[in-house]
Amino acid sequence: MRNLYALLVGIDRYAAVPGLTGCVRDVTDAREHLEATLTPGTRFVPLTLLDGQATRAAVVDAVTTHLGQAGPDDVALFWFAGHGSDRPAPGWTRRWEPTGRIQTLVCADSRTGAVGDLWDKELSLLLDDVSDRAGHVTVVLDSCHSDGATRELTAREPAVRTRSVPPGEAPDLDYLRPRLEARSGADHPAEHIVLAACRSFEAAEERTLERERRGVFTWSLLRAMTRLGPGATYNDLLAATRSEVEMHSCRQTPQARPRTSPLLNQQFLGGAVTPPDRDIRMRHGRTGWVIDAGAVHGLPAGAGLRVGVRGGRPGEQAEVVEVRTADSRVAPLGGWADPGRLYPMVVTSVPAPRTTVAVDDEKLRAALARSLDVRVAGTGVPDLRAWYEDGELTVVDQHGERLLRQRYLADEAAAAVEHIARWLQVWQRRNPASALGSPVRVEVLGADGTLLQPDSAGEYVLRYRGADPPELHLRLRNHSDRTLFCALLDLTPRFKVDPALFPGDYVAGGGVGDCLHGRRIKAFLPPAVPVVPGAVVRDRLKLFVAEGQFGVEPFLMPALAETSGPRGVYRDLGDAARPTGHDWTTAEVVVRIEVPK
The missing domain is CATH 2.60.40.10 (Immunoglobulins)
Structure with missing residues (x-):
């Protein structure tokens, strides 16, 4: 039997740096997804380190002892959600760090006493040891590598946090030099795949997504894994994840390493997981009607989601009334369903949430309050921001990119904002549980x-x-x-x-x-x-x-x-x-x- 050894590290609470709020949720979601999507014949062997459990020593030990169990037929996965940082690189490391900076992962006890960050090249050497024995090794990093990016809430987007802290004290990395040089001189150095939340100079964000704080990258990657078919490669996943991330952040661009390796044309985790069963079925049970699709399959919470019988008549539909982890409660509309039958279903209607807009002008706010397409924003990050001053309307998106600056009469300004909101809804339209994948x-x-x-x-x-x-x-x-x-x-x-x-x-x-x-x-x-x-x-x-x-x-x-x-x-x-x-x-x-x- 094939084994999938997974080390899942999520840190919201730190001893010496400001905390985060979505990292534990990220690795919890990742674990649930992996458990629900295992390929038959694969045994899932997870180890989860949360908050104070994820000390530097514990992470290093877990990579060595837990992931190190993986053999030639096995898969090893390291998933980290937490703070990242960087600092100037020592001179001798420049051949491996062409930007002149080293990137680090911040563990729960980093920067307390003599405990430092975990340098990415140090982690890479540990994973190379795993790669020497394992059949397939993958790393997912949802952390930030931006220099000096603020950890505090930003004034412009008060519901967005970046997973980064300023540089810590300079680490002593000389002891790693012999191993790095030896690896560089190897004829066939060990390789592992890294999926990273952003480029080394960008910020990885966490936001409120589906009513909970989550990392934009992890949330997007899991959605991409659900959307794509079982043959999706790392390159396929990277493209789909970038598309998801773009909907919510212009500050991060997911990356894959090594960039030109044929490994990226392999299936994710070497085929150890596959998307959940995409044939949705509706049945009547002890608690009523249910479909065997839930949050892990990508169904969103909230009213307005409907499913219909595949190839059925227009009236054969059911409304989704509760989305649970692996299934959902539904209510057939009109009493057409026979409790003694099993029905193949597809998603037929996805609610288009009203576009949220932050507005300063009182008259414009009042006009938009009556709109079916727009909801005037209260808390959270709005989809759009609109200013109307001296007859000029300015609209920017949630990333701060200006979409419009033009003169309008007061009543025309509201219509223009509604128009942009409808345009944005078309761009964001998706089926969260399609069986088609990306054909x-x-x-x-x-x-x-x-x-x-x-x-x-x-x-x-x-x-x-x-x-x-x-x-x-x-x-x-x-x-x-x-x-x-x-x-x-x-x-x-x-x-x-x-x-x-x-x-x-x-x-x-x-x-x-x-x-x-x-x-x-x-x-x-x-x-x-x-x-x-x-x-x-x-x-x-x-x-x-x-x-x-x-x-x-x-x-x-x-x-x-x-x-x-x-x-x-x-x-x-x-x-x-x-x-x-x-x-x-x-x-x-x-x-x-x-x-x-």
Whole structure:
């Protein structure tokens, strides 16, 4: 039998540095997910160190003794959620630390007495020893490596914390030098995979997600693990996790190391875990109707979630009334369900939460209070912030990026904010428990047909040449063995939702759908953005994929300047004209158009 040895470290309470609030929750969620998704024939052997248990000595010992048990057929996993830090690197370490700084993990008792942080290269050597014996070794680090990032609540985003503390005292690392040099000279040095929350100069954040404090990276990674199929590689997971993180933070970009290793094309944990059973079933039990899908499968808490019989009639639906860890209580609508039957189900309706907006102007706040799309923010981090001063409306997103600055009459200002809120809801629309995984991918190609790759931030960068806009091709590649209906929406910088690229058609299994019938696409800057060095805009491409045909009309929006009168409110994919019993999923791509400086 194969073993999965997992060391899960979550530290909220520290002896010598300010505390955190979401790290214990992170590793608890990770453990529950791993327990629920084990591949048959794999034995889960976890060791969890929380808060004061996670001393420096205990962590080092657990890596050696617990993970060190892994043999050639086994998998070892180290998952850390807590503070990170960095400091100037000693001169002799520069060959391994080209940034001139060393990154550290802050253990529960770090910086008390003579106890220091755990240097990442020290951890790497310990894990190399594990890798020499184990068949597969993976590290997940949800911590911050930014120099001097504040640990305190920030004034601008009072509900966001960064997992970082200032540098501690300089450690004595000379004793590691012989081993590091020996490893560098090895013909085939041991390797392990690291999934990190951010780049070495960025901050890893924790926020309130699904009503609890969580690390943005861990939460996003677990959601990506749930969404993708059992064949997902580390590269697949990295791309999906970046997409999730982008929805909540612009300050961190998840990374994988070693960056060019073929290991990243392997399945996560070498295939030791697989997503939960994706065929949702509804049955009647002692406590009523339940479906065998819950929080671990990605179902969100809150009202408005519905499931329907796969391939069933429009009325055969049930409302989810309570989401539990591994299952959920449901209430069939209209009494159609037979208690003696077992029903295959799919998610048919996902509630679109109202976009939260922080507003300073009293009149604007009063106007938005009546909106069906917007909720005026109280506590927590709002999705948008809006200022209306002297007839000028300014809107920024939760990352502080300015989305709009334009003059409006008072009543027009509220309509503009609502328009941006609806546009944002389309971008954030997802099916939390799709059985489809990620069957279709958006491929971005240069004008010459060369397949382009995203940059380290997960964006496809296209640059002007003088006054000439860049050109590209887009296509949809169906990696599955089934025919699926696809539509690609362009969410433009002018807050338009445009279906022209691929307005909706079936793509055969193993086939390709060319956007605009294979014609070149010119990536212009909007008319209001002059073509000057440093100009940057983003086009967001939202892909919808379903088992059956659907209409894109509910999602369509004119550009903000073209808005005239109130528009209908559409809150879920089920509002489109399509059978209610078809599964669906989504994917996202960001194209950044810039003028070189």
